[in-house]
Amino acid sequence: MRTAYDRAEATLASLIAALVMILVGILPALAQEPLPSWNDTAAKSRIMDFVKATVTEGGEGYVAPEDRIAVFDNDGTLWTEQPYYPQLGFMLDRVKTLAPQHPEWKTKEPFKSILNGDLKGLAKGGEMGIMELGTATHAGMTTDQFSKIVTDWFATATHPKTGKLYTDMTYLPMRELLEYLRANGFKTYIVSGGGVEFMRPVSERLYGIPPEQVVGSTIATEYAIVGDVPVLKRLPKIDFVDDGRGKPVGINKFIGRKPIFVAGNSDGDYEMMRWVTAAKGPGFAMLVHHTDADREYAYDRQSAFGKLDKALNEAERRNWLVVDMKTDWKKIFAFEQ
Amino acid sequence: MRTAYDRAEATLASLIAALVMILVGILPALAQEPLPSWNDTAAKSRIMDFVKATVTEGGEGYVAPEDRIAVFDNDGTLWTEQPYYPQLGFMLDRVKTLAPQHPEWKTKEPFKSILNGDLKGLAKGGEMGIMELGTATHAGMTTDQFSKIVTDWFATATHPKTGKLYTDMTYLPMRELLEYLRANGFKTYIVSGGGVEFMRPVSERLYGIPPEQVVGSTIATEYAIVGDVPVLKRLPKIDFVDDGRGKPVGINKFIGRKPIFVAGNSDGDYEMMRWVTAAKGPGFAMLVHHTDADREYAYDRQSAFGKLDKALNEAERRNWLVVDMKTDWKKIFAFEQ
Incomplete structure (x- = not known):
């Protein structure tokens, strides 16, 4: 009897140990407060209210997990685009x-x-x-050669003003937002005017976004056999410009679903913001407004890079959230003290 | 003491119940033999050997989960393409x-x-x-209109020979293969010469492949405002032909990673098969050879749809698996007795 009891106890113990292991993996994610680098302003509340509604089954704002598509512009939305695009x-x-x-x-x-x-x-x-x-x-x-050139460049290239690596110039609050959306079942994409093969080598590391979830401008490529080895050659010809009116086109072409969440920072994002928020059902759009000349840059209507004019004018009446970097973000870069 | 003991027991019981629930969810998938509609021939073994190698950590053929990309042609590889493409x-x-x-x-x-x-x-x-x-x-x-037209058509359109719905004309062994790959951490894609927006409305239901994992030929679209509502208009202009030399180009453009598994059935798949299997590291290619005039169709070198000639000639020396539908597949369609 004692032996059987011991055996049962041992089985129970290992079952419990297994369960504890599982819970240990889940709990920290649940315990951590989301968006820690955001101040407790209306911007944060609006984002969180929207996300909570999308995951509340039976609620009016509920969205099935497969339709929780979120798209992010890159330059000026996820990383610094001044004094010029990386x-x-x-x-x-x-x-x-x-x-x-x-x-x-x-x-x-x-x-x-x-x-x-x-x-x-x-x-x-x-x-x-x-x-x-x-x-x-x-x-x-x-x-393959281009991917290596880009990867090598990012390993050492630094921002002309801060001297930090370009890869350190990403916005911490936006990385937290990407994580928060993914934790709530969203699939996150980049939809950028930048070259898709310029972003893909670093998108996973910087943003947790795998190469296949990067939509961008493309150059024409051609299949060729070089020394009996098949390769893709990059040709001196633009294939697709994923900017402005091209962004909804690119989303439809590459993703094939209408997103319900879109983040941008310039007039180049205007059309995709209109497209997403005009859909029946839930649709959330936000603009990152560059208002912090001390910690980053302050610019909008007159800027050569990331001009924000028309979208800013229409934001209020279209119910687009305008995020004020200076007041809404506790921290902009991870390297800040 | 008795109360504390009861409480501990209750806690244990609920912990065990939770664990059982978790195991119940996992076990059936583990218990089922994969690829049940495949005969126990060399074809099945070669596929399973490859997949087992990719998931065996520390082994020579191991592939990290994020690189387990599998691409499938559609017409003649996943569903019937005779007497003409659906x-x-x-x-x-x-x-x-x-x-x-x-x-x-x-x-x-x-x-x-x-x-x-x-x-x-x-x-x-x-x-x-x-x-x-x-x-x-x-x-x-x-x-949006086109998507509805396609969805409505698939709801009733039937195959000219069998009278079955086109959506019933998918190959059961290939659907099992897709599932088997996914169960082993593969991300499965369609890479077809067919129109991407013709396949997306049904790809999830037929193959468990979501719209964003369908690569195909595209028509040009244009963002337009109609009655203050942003829409995408389909233009009478081809944007991209995802066939032959276009397939590796399409894979690179849409997925941005080189697959390690490719399935096709015609010379239109030749270039992507070469590209995948020429890569350093693991790469598996298979051809579905239509050899069963009774249960499906028998055709290859002379066919107007799905011509298979060059790829068949080179299959052996390139170590591409040729699947013989007649001998390798126990069942072709789910509706068979």
Whole structure:
């Protein structure tokens, strides 16, 4: 009898141990207060009220888990886009790296201006200059090669003002928001005007967003056999521009479902915000408003990067949340004291 | 003492009950033998050996869960593509539905042939005829409208030979394979030459594949405001053809990771099979060979739909598995006795 009792006790003990292991894995996530870097302002409440409604079964705002799609712009919404987009920073560095192989660049725009550190000269070249720059730095290699170039660049490239790695220039409150949404069954996507293959190598590490959940602008690629090995070559040709009116198009093309949550910060996000919030049923849109010149940057209607004008004008009547970085965010970057 | 003992006992009982509930949810999946509609031939063993290797930590063939991407062609790989693609069946039916609004179709090809039930006449019109047909049936409406048209069509449309719903013409062994892969941590995708918005409305129900995991050919769409409501309009213009050399391009564009498992059935899958199996590290490719004229169809090198020639020639030397429907599959359709 004693032996049987011991055995039963041992079985119970191991069952309990297993259960405890399971609970230990779950409880910390439940115990932690969400959005710790957000101040307790109306912005935080509005976001949390919306999310709570989407997960409350039987409630009016309930949304089935498979339809909990959330899309985030990247530049200016998840990381800093001033004094210029990180992808432009990549192009400038890339020109310097490649210059020894291109002696003609010393006298040819837009390369000449870049090599002389003259960003105003670059700006004068306008769209054509930027296109040429994009082509010279983004095309002509295989997709695998480009991915490695981007990964290597992010390992050391630093922000021109803070000197921090670009990968440290992400907004902590937005990373918390991504996590909070995922903890509530949302599938989170990036929908950016930036190049999709510029973001994918770092999206998982920075935002917990896997490559297949990154929607962005694409360059044409071509299947080719090189030395009996199939590769994809990047061609000097734009395939798709995922900005402005292109964003709802990109979402439909890549995701095939209408999101119920959208976060942006510029007029380039206007159309996808309209599209998401005009749908029947729940739809939440928020704008990150850059109001903190001390901790980050302050800009909106006049900015060359991330111009926010029309969307800001219409935010109130469309019931879009405008997040004021200065007052709504306790901390902007993880590296802040 | 007795009360405390009771309380402890009650706590234990509820803990055990909770654990039992958890195990009850897991055990049936573990207990069921995978791939029940496959015969115990070499094909089944090769698939299972590969999958087991990918999940064996520390083993040579181990693949981290996030890299377990599996892609499946649709027509002829997941469902029947004879006597013509289901999407062509949709076009033919759509022409008949729309004919009263287009009296001019009575005398205009390719519509005239379709309305007269003359498929040979349609074939004579060649690619231009098919393009015109595609445009007339796939463009000019919003994405929401098209999705409803497709959903309604699938609810009643039947296969011309079996009289079964098109949605019943899926291959049971392949659906089991999709489930088996997912049970082993794979993320499963469709990568088809078919229209992405033709497949998305039914992909979850038929294959357990959500819309965002369907890669296919796309039509150009445009954001527009109609009566102050933002919509996406489908334009009479091809955006991307996800076939042949387009398949690796589509995979890279939409998924951004190289799959480690690919299933196809025709030369249209050749390039993606080469691309997947040429990668360093594990890569498995299989071809569904249509060899069963009694239960389905028997065709390969000469077929107008799903021509399989080059890929079949090279299968052996590239170590691609050729699945013989007749001998490797116990059952093809769920409706079989």
